[in-house]
Amino acid sequence: MTPVQLSLSFGQAFVAPERRRHRSSMSVRFPEPPLLAAKGACALISDSTLRNNLAKQAGDLSVKGFLADYFSTPDHWDVKTSATRVLRALNAWCFNQNRQVSDGSYVSSLSAMVYRGREAHLFHMGDTLVFRLRGAEFEQLTRDHVTDLGGYRYPSRAMGMDSGLEIDYVSMPLKQGDLFLFTTQAVQGTLMPSDYVRLIREDASDLDAACERLAAAARERAQERGYGGDQFCFQLVRIDALPEASEDRPGRVYGDLPIPPELSPGDRLDGLEVLSVLSRTAQSRVYHVHDLHSGREMVMKAPSPELSSLNAYLEHFLLQQWVVERVKSPFVVRIVEPSRQRRFLYYLMAYVKGETLAEWARRHPQACLNQRLDIANQLGKAVQALHLRDLLHQRIHPDNVLIDSHGQVVLADFSACHLRDVDGHRRSMEVVRQLGLTEHSAPEYALEDEVGRRSDQYSLASTIYWLLTGELPYTLTPDRLRSHTDLEQLAYRSARSLNPEVSEALDDALRRALDPQRALRFRRMSEFRRALRLPRDPGNGTAEGGSRKPSAPTRFWQGVAGILLLLLVLSWLLR
DSSP states (O other): OOOOOOEEEEEEEEEOSOGGGOOEEEEEEOOOTTHHHHHOEEEEEEEOOSSOTTHHHHHHHHHHHHHHHHTTSOTTSOHHHHHHHHHHHHHHHHHHHHTTOSSOOOOBEEEEEEEETTEEEEEEESSOEEEEEETTEEEEOSOOOEEEETTEEEEOSOBTSSSSOOOEEEEEEOOTTOEEEEEOGGGTTTOOHHHHHHHHHTTTTOHHHHHHHHHHHHHHHHHHTTSOOOOEEEEEEEEEEOOOGGGOSOSSOGGGSOOOOOOOTTOEETTEEEEEEEEEOSSEEEEEEEETTTOOEEEEEEEOTTOOTTOHHHHHHHHHHHHHHTOOOTTBOOEEOOSSOOSSSOEEEEOOOEEEHHHHHHHOTTOOHHHHHHHHHHHHHHHHHHHHTTEEOOOOSGGGEEEETTOOEEEOOOTTOEETTTSOHHHHHHHHHHHOOOTTSOHHHHTTOOOOHHHHHHHHHHHHHHHHHSSOSOSSOGGGOOSGGGGGGOOOOOHHHHOTTSOHHHHHHHHHHTOSSGGGSOSSHHHHHHHHOOOOOTTTOOOTTSOOOOOHHHHHHHHHHHHHHHHHHHHHHTO
8 A cells, every 4th residue: 555645735826017026936846755755845935125126036036046955955954954054055145145236135035834744844034924724723823023114114034134044943743634825924904814714715625716815805905905905925835635654754865874885996886887996085985987877977975984973074975965066167066966776875976087287287387377377267266156155165276176178177076165154163174174184275274263265265376376386385384384373484485486477466466365364365256366367368378468469450450540640640731
């Protein structure tokens, strides 16, 4: 007999003069098993303020962003951990975007409910509304977080409003037949609780029609009372069936899988054949593998067999796939989904046919400055793509940068990657210490100070300095610092003294990005990247300061301009 699974129905209704002007967004996602057992189903609604030119974008972003990231979190995380991490990461991104836009903001209220097994989990920020109708009992489950300013009510504690996010969380048991209503603050003052119950119960078999009745009644009541009734939205979710209590727990999840044994070329695991061993460290194993089913070549990364279940790196390893999946950039290595169900703990990445930056530098000692700056610019784009997702790489150095046969740069190895404002600083430092510092690590890692985007900026600049000169910027490398007094020994060596092709402007940019004091570096990665861009001469490959020979078409038009100028002067003299 097939076990009963969670089942639900939903309906929706929008009321807006034009869909493009709608400031609200709502959605329901009901995934297929086994994702349904691990993550559950999700219904959510968001709403931005009327006086916001980015209202629709803010509402859509919060809903789509949550759905995209929540269902890709590691299976071993519970609902509260997964949703909270996703919401805080999304809030950090929205808050940072708000500081870069002047005409509007990415602030929105959001209510998200996850239905998993026989429980519902509600996460709420701002002033959106969620009600539960159970029998004849109609109950509001959310609290209105609003602030009155100048006679207007604005949401507070909303998504993107502050760098920190306060989330109302409540879990509750489900009953078959429960109805959950999602709506926005605009409906306040229109319908009474008895109206909701009557309109929904009038014909609860068609939830779309029930939402339409609610919207029509709310609009009519609003017009009777003399205020706008053109921004209503309603979403109803009904629990049709619940799994048995014994079926509430998901099956074996990613975090419960055993660590793979030591593998050698020719060994097979989950339909993957090992072609070569790319790396063996105390923390991990990296293999070049071949999928026997699809024929694809990939890279498998697995924890070291010696690690225990209490190891800080092993706990961090479970985050890595989710962390990298969130970044969409051609300059960042891509995660690949396995063609079969995993029986061991590992993840797969796209295989890059090429070499490391260290190997490339050894094979191209005569590469011109523009070639090296092109690599530096691509690497800067990779790091900036991480920072846009509030991720710190924390281990940028030549062995973690790949270059394919077409000159494309790909940043790899996310063993120390850290999600800002979500992962604790102490836990991040513990992982970095366990992996060990490199000569390109920022000084704050050795001194256990606060780290941030400028720490990655230092590592990037140190790698670029090495690429341009073949040396390190300081005789005392940061990984050998013992106290803050050692910072005084970090005397910058001019890149121009090692490579005369480096211009003064470029040397000054490197000097600033490599300042031992984190606060004195460039404020943003984009500023550092702009400072790296020098005018290039495609004819001879020289950078700023080199002589430029005009092309043939340029010389022709210069000659025409000279003749016209001469004729103009003669016409004035002959008058």
